Amino acid sequence: MKTMAESARRRRGGAQGGDGRPNDHLFDRELDHLPPEARWREWMNRVEATIFAASEPVGREVLARIVGKSCSIDLLIDDIREELRGRPYDLVAVAGGWKHLTRPAYAEAIRSAFGTAASGSGRAKDLTQSEVLVLMCIAYFQPITRAELSSFFGKEISRDFVGHLRGADLIASGPRNPTPGAPYTYVTTKEFLLEFGLDTLRDLPDFEALEDAGLLSKEKLLAGDVMPDFVVDQDYVGVELDK
Incomplete structure (x- = not known):
């Protein structure tokens, strides 16, 4: 009943x-x-x-x-x-x-009112330039191992370094690499898309097109001379409406 x-x-x-x-x-x-x-x-x-x-x-x-x-x-x-x-x-x-x-256009007003442009996590704003560059590399070349990241940058990328990006929930473990030892790979997360205002990874600036146009190269990336638009312009996605 x-x-x-x-x-x-x-x-x-x-x-x-x-x-x-x-x-x-x-x-x-x-x-x-x-x-x-x-x-x-x-x-x-x-x-x-x-x-x-x-x-x-x-x-x-x-x-x-x-x-x-x-x-x-x-x-x-x-x-x-x-x-x-x-x-x-x-x-x-x-x-x-x-x-x-x-x-x-209202990011500065919100920053003045609350001391920050974001009511969300602001995870990306807490990253160092080195961490942003490694994150950028993972975004473009995922799934990628820590050894491959180290080879790309020509210096050791430590577990602690990667762990900070994982702790910020911007990267996660991907599939095991089919090489001896089956090392873990790393991939970006949904939180990465949300943090940088991307709908999907297809919205990343085309790497080859940027290279062909002379706007991006491995040398510039390693030197830290490049910050793509998706890294620099975050204000649009940083401010949620209060519920």
């Missing part, structure tokens, strides 16, 4: 499946009773509210649970971003999802 509480939840559309999410047959995703314009507006509101409430970037699969099957999430996001034009914040594609972030 159903309890009164269960019955009440069902009447409110709040019954949940085994994964804790509302059952699809109780949550109206399609909104067929609404005219097209009102339906699109409600989908926009749902998506924006969900992204605003989340502490992490919200992916496409999550958003697909709250809109109709025929809804184009990309077009919906485009319309939301258009409405946010002129506002001090935006929806940004980062780390495989979307997140509300303030615009770079």
